[in-house]
Amino acid sequence: MKRLFFPLVFFFFVAISCGTIQVPNAVNYQGLSVSGKQKQDTALLNLIQPYSVEINSTMNKxxxxxxxxxxxxxxxxxxxxxxxxxxxxxxxxxxxxxxxxxxxxxxxxxxxxxxxxxxxxxxxxxxxxxxxxxxxxxxxxxxxxxxxxxxxxxxxxxxxxxxxxxxxxxxxxxxxxxxxxxxxxxxxxxxxxxxxxxxxxxxxxxxxxxxxxxxxxxxxxxxxxxxxxxxxxxxxxxxxxxxxxxxxx
CATH class of the missing domain: 3.90.780.10 (5'-Nucleotidase, C-terminal domain)
Known part of the structure; x- marks a missing residue:
């Protein structure tokens, strides 16, 4: 099982005359477990499928x-x-x-x-x-x-x-x-x-x-x-x- 870490970024906002600038104030990380038990994302699989076929064809030569x-x-x-x-x-x-x-x-x-x-x-x-x-x-x-x-x-x-x-x-x-x-x-x-x-x-x-x-x-x-x-x-x-x-x- 792998653990992936995704940053949760908190911002504070500084207002100036031409708009708002977002500046990171702190960064925290949350560990998410990744295993075969997670439900597959069908939309993502469909998106990468054409590239996967081409890559596998090349790599398996x-x-x-x-x-x-x-x-x-x-x-x-x-x-x-x-x-x-x-x-x-x-x-x-x-x-x-x-x-x-x-x-x-x-x-x-x-x-x-x-x-x-x-x-x-x-x-x-x-x-x-x-x-x-x-x-x-x-x-x-x-x-x-x-x-x-x-x-x-x-x-x-x-x-x-x-x-x-x-x-x-x-x-x-x-x-x-x-x-x-x-x-x-x-x-x-x-x-x-x-x-x-x-x-x-x-x-x-x-x-x-x-x-x-x-x-x-x-x-x-x-x-x-x-x-x-x-x-x-x-x-x-x-x-x-x-x-x-x-x-x-």
Whole structure:
């Protein structure tokens, strides 16, 4: 049972020459219980019914299939690998640039993909936020600081071709796009606009500008799954030891 709170607003009135201004004097809240026992509002149901049919038609559209349930786990998961790979590949296409690595903050993964058909609605549940896919040009020393943050947080999904180990909450043996991290090199990193702006405590990224084309990560995931399906394959990402930990963090 849910409880909804509706404000009961009391006003006092101030009269001036051109009319009466209503100004809130106090706000009180009354808790109302909402459950399946309430009588349905037929008029309201009729009003939203056409929109409900259209939304359900879109959300129930099957775009793929997974032979196994994909769940989030640390330090690495097939689900996270799929999302990070999608971000790297789709960012490279959208921005027409070679992307070295993509990160998906683990807190941004909101649910699992259950075994069986994958619908558009499932992707909305997986990525309910309107986070945008962006790229940043970062010096290796800044990228290293991000890796250290990720290691302290237990590990985030990273894209194929990159890897690192977590030892005592520190990132070691960092590989980016097939090569050891060079602190003096410059890298193109795909991320969400949320993380690029310092979200998930990634404060080291905030000073650096990012490119944004208004492309939602959710839309990228839908397109990516659809393309895998069109190629005749299921969505079946594997754990590849991209992120390993000496104490199973």
């Amino acid at each position: 099957v775009i793929g299939f997974t032979p196994a349930t994909l769940s989030k786990r640390l330090p690495e998961s097939g689900l996270g690998n799929f999302m990070a790979d999608c971000m790297k590949d789709m960012a490279a296409r959208k921005f027409e640039v070679a992307v070295d690595i993509a990160f998906m903050n683990s807190g941004g993964i909101r649910t699992t993909l259950n075994k069986g058909n994958i619908t558009v609605g499932n992707i909305y549940e997986l990525m309910p936020f309107d986070n945008l896919l962006v790229i940043q040009e970062l010096k290796g020393s800044v990228l290293e600081a991000l890796f250290q943050h990720v290691a302290a947080d237990g590990g985030w999904p990273i894209s194929k071709g990159s890897s690192f180990k977590i030892q005592n909450k520190k990132a070691v043996d960092i590989v980016v796009n097939g090569k050891p991290l060079d602190r003096n090199a410059t890298y193109i990193v795909a991320n969400s606009d949320y993380v690029a702006q310092g979200g998930s405590d990634a404060a080291m990224l905030k000073p650096f500008p990012f490119q944004n084309k208004g492309y939602l990560i959710r839309d990228a995931l839908i397109s990516y799954v659809s393309e895998i399906t069109a190629s005749g394959k299921p969505l079946d990402p594997k754990i590849e030891n991209r992120v390993t930990s000496n104490n199973n963090e």
